[in-house]
Structure formats: C-alpha cells, structure tokens
Amino acid sequence: MQNTFRNTFDKYDWDTLEHDIYGFSEADVKSVLAKDKITLDDFKVLISPAATPFLEQMAQRSHELTKKRFGNTIQMYIPMYLSNECQNICTYCGFSMTNKIPRKTLSDAEILKEVAHIKSLGYDHILLVTGEANRTVGVSYLKHAIALIRKHFSNISIEVQPLDQEEYETLIAEGLYAVLVYQETYHEATYKIHHPKGKKSNFNYRLDTPDRLGKAGIHKIGLGALFGLEDWRVDSFYTALHLKYLQKTYWKTKYSISFPRLRPHQGEVQPKVEMTDIDLVQLICAYRLLDEDVELSMSTRESEIFRNNIIKLGITSISAESKTNPGGYAVEPQSLEQFEISDERSTDAIKDMIQSQGYEVVWKDWDRSYVNSFYK
Numbered sequence: 001m002q003n004t005f006r007n008t009f010d011k012y013d014w015d016t017l018e019h020d021i022y023g024f025s026e027a028d029v030k031s032v033l034a035k036d037k038i039t040l041d042d043f044k045v046l047i048s049p050a051a052t053p054f055l056e057q058m059a060q061r062s063h064e065l066t067k068k069r070f071g072n073t074i075q076m077y078i079p080m081y082l083s084n085e086c087q088n089i090c091t092y093c094g095f096s097m098t099n100k101i102p103r104k105t106l107s108d109a110e111i112l113k114e115v116a117h118i119k120s121l122g123y124d125h126i127l128l129v130t131g132e133a134n135r136t137v138g139v140s141y142l143k144h145a146i147a148l149i150r151k152h153f154s155n156i157s158i159e160v161q162p163l164d165q166e167e168y169e170t171l172i173a174e175g176l177y178a179v180l181v182y183q184e185t186y187h188e189a190t191y192k193i194h195h196p197k198g199k200k201s202n203f204n205y206r207l208d209t210p211d212r213l214g215k216a217g218i219h220k221i222g223l224g225a226l227f228g229l230e231d232w233r234v235d236s237f238y239t240a241l242h243l244k245y246l247q248k249t250y251w252k253t254k255y256s257i258s259f260p261r262l263r264p265h266q267g268e269v270q271p272k273v274e275m276t277d278i279d280l281v282q283l284i285c286a287y288r289l290l291d292e293d294v295e296l297s298m299s300t301r302e303s304e305i306f307r308n309n310i311i312k313l314g315i316t317s318i319s320a321e322s323k324t325n326p327g328g329y330a331v332e333p334q335s336l337e338q339f340e341i342s343d344e345r346s347t348d349a350i351k352d353m354i355q356s357q358g359y360e361v362v363w364k365d366w367d368r369s370y371v372n373s374f375y376k
C-alpha cells in the first residue's frame with residue numbers, strides 16, 4: 001500500500017480524541033503555555049474547553065509570533081467563481097446537484113470581463129473556484145482558464161474538484177501556484193452523510209489529495225474543515241495532524257489553513273455543532289502557537305466586527321468584496337450565490353481597516369513573484 005496520510009489517520013480514533021480534548025484541566029493548559037515549543041499533543045490542550053479562560057495569553061503570544069514571522073502585513077486575495085455546475089450532492093452547498101438553480105460556466109470573454117473588474121480593484125492574487133463537473137470544468141477547462149488569465153496575476157490558486165497527480169502537474173506547468181482542498185470533516189461516517197452522491201463521496205480520495213499535490217510539487221496547499229458538520233475541536237486536531245504529516249513529507253511546499261463556518265445557502269443544513277466567535281479566536285491562536293510559518297486565512301464568511309478584531313491575532317491573508325456566484329463581479333451580479341457572504345465591505349474599506357490597525361496591505365506573494373518571472 002502506498003504511504004499516504006491515510007496511514008497516519010488510521011492510528012487515531014475520533015472518540016478517544018474527543019474524550020481527551022474534553023478532559024483537560026486548567027493545570028494542563030498552564031503547563032503547555034509554559035513551554036517554548038508546542039507539539040501536536042499540546043495543541044489538543046490549547047483547543048480544549050479548559051483553555052478558553054487563557055485566551056488573552058494565547059492571543060498575545062499568537063500576535064507576537066505572527067509579527068515575528070510575517071511582519072505587520074496582511075495579504076489580500078479574491079475568489080472568482082468560474083462555474084456553479086456540479087455533479088455532487090453536498091448537503092450544505094447551494095450548488096449541490098439536486099438544487100434547482102440555473103447553471104452557468106463562464107466563457108473566455110466572460111472570464112476576461114470578470115478579470116478586468118478584479119484587476120481594477122487592485123488584486124494580484126486570485127482564487128479560481130468551480131463545482132465538481134468533470135465534463136464542463138475538468139482539467140482542460142482549468143488549464144485553458146489559467147493560460148487565459150496568468151498574465152494578469154502573479155498568484156493563481158484553485159479550489160476545485162480533487163485531481164490526480166498528473167493532472168495537477170499539468171496545471172502547475174501552466175502557472176498554477178496553490179490548491180485549496182478542505183476535507184470538510186475528518187469524521188468518516190459524518191462525511192458520508194453530507195456527501196451521499198458523486199465523486200466527492202469518496203472519503204479516501206479526498207483525504208489523500210494533499211499527498212497527490214505534494215508529489216506533483218505544488219507550491220502551496222490549503223487545508224481546513226467546514227465547521228458545523230462535526231465537533232470543531234476534533235476536526236481541527238485532525239487538520240493539524242494532516243498539516244504536520246504534510247510538512248514532514250513534502251517539506252518544500254508551503255501550507256495555509258482556512259476556517260470556514262457553515263453559512264446560509266440554498267437547501268439549508270443546520271450546524272450540528274456550533275462554533276462561537278470565541279471558539280474561532282481560540283483555534284486561530286492555537287494554530288499559530290503550534291506553527292509559526294503556516295499561513296492563516298480569513299474569508300468574507302465572517303462578520304465585519306469579527307474580521308476587524310482578528311487582524312492582529314494571527315491571520316496572514318484575507319479576502320474582500322467576494323462574490324460566490326459565477327460572473328458575480330461584472331457578468332451576472334444577480335445570479336445565485338454558493339453561500340451568503342457576511343462581510344460585504346468594499347476592497348478599499350477593508351484596506352483602510354487593515355491600515356488603520358498599523359498593518360501594510362500586500363497584494364503579491366513575494367515568493368510567487370519570483371517564480372512567476374519564469375512564465376513571462
């Protein structure tokens with residue numbers, strides 16, 4: 001059997017982890033916070049309910065570590081939805097196959113119209129998003145889209161269906177920089193409930209996607225779980241376990257973590273486990289204490305107030321003015337969104353908010369600017 005994350009994953013048991021995480025005491029938290037180096041076992045303690053009263057101390061340390069590694073900077077990115085066609089059923093998504101919505105995939109002319117709008121806002125880092133529809137938005141569509149827009153951006157990321165290693169290699173050769181692939185939940189039985197049909201119902205294929213990306217030599221991989229499907233603490237432990245495994249195995253690749261919480265959408269599913277704002281702050285700080293180098297990313301799913309307050313606590317990249325419908329910026333602003341965004345402020349307003357807190361807005365990823373010179 002090939003060595004992939006599945007082998008590491010199989011050494012852990014969800015219920016045992018849950019029991020551990022909910023069993024820690026304040027004394028356990030104090031002893032972890034006295035350490036210089038935080039391990040995965042320590043991370044478990046820091047995401048436990050026992051650590052909530054120590055949030056101030058964790059936030060201070062997270063702020064200092066982030067400042068030391070990333071300076072006073074926040075990177076800006078924007079998603080561009082290319083298609084809402086999808087052959088999967090996901091219970092929490094407005095684009096799910098059985099939802100009766102008009103389906104759309106952007107043509108070349110429409111992509112360029114969206115790009116012109118996005119460029120006018122100042123962005124240099126774009127995240128291309130599609131549903132999972134192999135016939136319409138498979139590798140050849142993505143390859144073509146990257147080739148079409150690469151001269152406009154120094155950093156192109158995708159959040160699309162998981163692909164095979166060779167397919168990733170093709171897209172990397174075309175100029176792809178990063179891939180975001182969230183496991184949604186690491187609870188296998190719950191995963192099956194929320195992904196009953198389509199390619200995404202294959203838990204293992206998704207779980208091993210970052211391995212295929214690492215083998216393909218991708219520059220950056222984004223991980224995360226969709227909070228609300230299962231207990232966020234246990235899902236976050238598995239995400240951290242995944243991160244540490246990948247860093248050790250594919251050490252040339254950079255990593256980022258995102259924190260999506262369930263948002264309202266067409267075909268509602270209610271969160272099974274609620275994650276409060278305080279919980280999310282605790283988690284962001286715990287990740288930073290675990291890892292000084294990992295990028296922590298915050299989308300417009302979160303509210304204005306929350307995003308204003310989280311800037312100094314460990315986040316390194318943030319999106320703004322996002323539209324979650326294909327053509328949402330300039331082509332068809334009224335079409336149906338994948339989910340409702342919460343922070344609807346303009347790019348300029350977000351830029352002002354970041355600068356007012358003493359941070360510099362960064363549009364380019366410096367590493368990528370260097371790599372990109374080979375494509376020009």
Ligand code: SF4
Pocket residue numbers: 086087088089090093094095096097130131132200
């Ligand atoms: S989450 Fe992705 S795969 Fe699932 S229905 Fe939505 S677009 Fe399709």
